[in-house]
Amino acid sequence: MNEQVLIQTAQAMVAEGRGILAADESTGTIEKRFRSIGVENTEPNRRAYRDMLFTTPGFEQYTSGVILFEETLFQSALDGTPFPKLLADKGVIPGIKVDKGTKPLAGSPNELITEGLDGLRERLVKYKEAGARFAKWRAVITIGDGIPTDYCIHTNAHALARYAALCQEADIVPIVEPEVLMDADNTIEVCEAVTGRTLEAVFDELRRQRILLEGMVLKPNMVVSGKKCPVQADRRTVAEATLRTLKRYVPAAVPGIAFLSGGQSDEDATAHLDLMNKMGPLPWRLTFSYGRALQAAALKAWGGHNVEAGRKAHLHRARMNGLAAAGKWDPALEKAA
Template sequence: MHEKALIDTAKALVADGKGILAADESTGTIKKRLDGIGVESTEATRQAYRNLLFTTEGSEDFISGVILFEETLFQKADDGTLFSKLLADKGVIPGIKVDKGAKPLAGSPEEMITEGLDGLRDRLKEYADAGARFAKWRAVIDITDERPTDYCIGVNANALARYAALCQEAGIVPIVEPEVLMDGENTLERCEQVTDRVLDAVFTELKQQQILLEGMLLKPNMVISGKKCGQQADVAQVADATLRCLRRRVPAAVPGIVFLSGGQSDEVATAHLNAMNKRGPHAWKLSFSYGRALQAPALDAWRGKPENIEAAQKAYFKRARNNSAAARGEYSADMESAA
């Protein structure tokens, strides 16, 4: 019933040179971000911070959509306009994080399962009525020598597909996010092995649950060395391993792959995306759905002070512009020093 709308929205989210701002930090996560700059996390400070991002003039040239947290979807800009309407009026598609976070997996408590399927059908109707046209659900997969187990991969893949089916039923494009974490000691090769297993399981479940692949987006990790690995892969190695993995597992029917940054520094995340696009053309658009890698410089510049809003917006604009260039394969490190 919603087939055309789903396909059109998915394509619009990966329009040439455009990507997604992930501004969907939960209340706990945004508190950590604000604590880091010495700002108390209140509804007012969270609104002020999101307001400065969403009202950055010209950012809509690079940002196709914004993932909102539930609180933010119903908040208003300083001028009284609902954030969802403010974004839509600029041609930016509002989206919504719908999962309820990762909890210990029964039977394998060192691993995680994402919760939030109960009541999701009703919540999706409410979100659609509030202007959301796409959604996001994140599954968290940890890497050690023994993990992840097939059990953990299987139940998370099943939940991602169930979420995607409910989204498409509601006319909302699902962003499917299976995140293989980069916090461990694992090598690039181990990350590629695990990411391959995860993507294989996810697309098997999506097929079984009759997901319209043309009406969804994939938000995967890049294939990367763990943060604690003594031998860090370079930009070219990350690009080659990531593309090798995606070509094996992601059907060409999927219109776009919007990477998460996963704790990479902002400039490194941009360089990795650029390197992959330089190796194109690909079967799918390769773009970004970054949180920290788009926001960190803006947050640092703002520090909760009204007089710093302009500097913070310039910092956000620069990261959006540079990632837009990377989504075209046209980024260079010289752009970091350019005004």
């Protein structure tokens, strides 16, 4: 393990005013996205869509890295340049999603466990040769009647730490993503309690499995009300609850926290990040690792053929979130656009 390489890469991933584009949708997930705009889910269309995103002029000013799906890592842009090289030439770090998705947790079928550890050591060698310098593994924690159980939280935390250890062994920075879903009817207080339990378990496992905290990036949910909760917390309450939870459970040795958007609206995801950065100073850099909150507008504008409109929408959201990552966003910028 080359500690210096891991530390330098992790710090670059959370550089001020830049964040991570999560473009790692599986073939099944991107089919849902394409269906919403009437585009057929084929390999050429997936390649063309990602080409549109990655060739957006200027997006690299606000984007430190891109998480790729395995298929995309080995594809080339429309001009023939391998996608990892295209990104690296722009100063954007290529990354790779390495988990194999979720399955029902044995003994607690209403909860989920993430799979993909088998053969991961060998796959990481292949991914590194293709240009990946960081990886991502997502664990899913569901709030519901009697859940999450400690069993689910600790089993997923253990898998996250095993994944992280294998990544660091290969000099690949692990993004550790424990996502508490926001799909239920729970209050923000319940989300805060569950997020705290989850982060406590995750960092306990990371320590046990000898993870270099300076050589990783955390990708957590923000502390929000469940989508079906009749009373939705306002933006300041979300920012305060999220920071309170992170300060309790995330060691200062972690260089940065790159939030997932988790189904928030584009503007809410940006506003929450901006508010938290305005509440500093903080022990870690706060930035974004958004999928839908960076891509939804671009996907709709692209529509399968309008490349320039797609690029314009992508650049706007990248810029808004880049400003939020520096605590410099203003709602008036959205209205002006």
